[in-house]
Amino acid sequence: MRKKKHNEKYIAEAEKRITAILNDREEFDDWTQFCFSMQDAVRAAATVWGHSTDVDIDKLNAFIQEMTLKEIQNVSQFDITFKRKEN
Numbered sequence: 001m002r003k004k005k006h007n008e009k010y011i012a013e014a015e016k017r018i019t020a021i022l023n024d025r026e027e028f029d030d031w032t033q034f035c036f037s038m039q040d041a042v043r044a045a046a047t048v049w050g051h052s053t054d055v056d057i058d059k060l061n062a063f064i065q066e067m068t069l070k071e072i073q074n075v076s077q078f079d080i081t082f083k084r085k086e087n
Contacts, residue, residue: 006054014061018042018051021064041067 021042045063050056 006058011054011057014057015051017064018046018057018060022046022051038064038067 021039024039042060042064045060049059049063051060
């Protein structure tokens with residue numbers, strides 16, 4: 001079985017996204033916090049699959065994309081209006 005060769009730029013961007021989520025570096029949209037914890041899900045997936053090789057990073061990035069797509073589809077079924085909280 002041949003190993004899949006990954007584009008270096010893709011791997012770098014995916015690894016950056018994964019690290020930002022795992023280290024809680026970014027604040028995600030309100031709907032992500034309302035519907036699921038992206039950070040908890042990505043941490044669980046990273047624990048199961050790892051995130052040190054190009055293949056691991058590719059799998060984890062695909063997981064993030066798929067989970068986000070499914071949640072967008074779920075949220076779009078509701079009539080919800082979001083607004084930023086006033087401090």
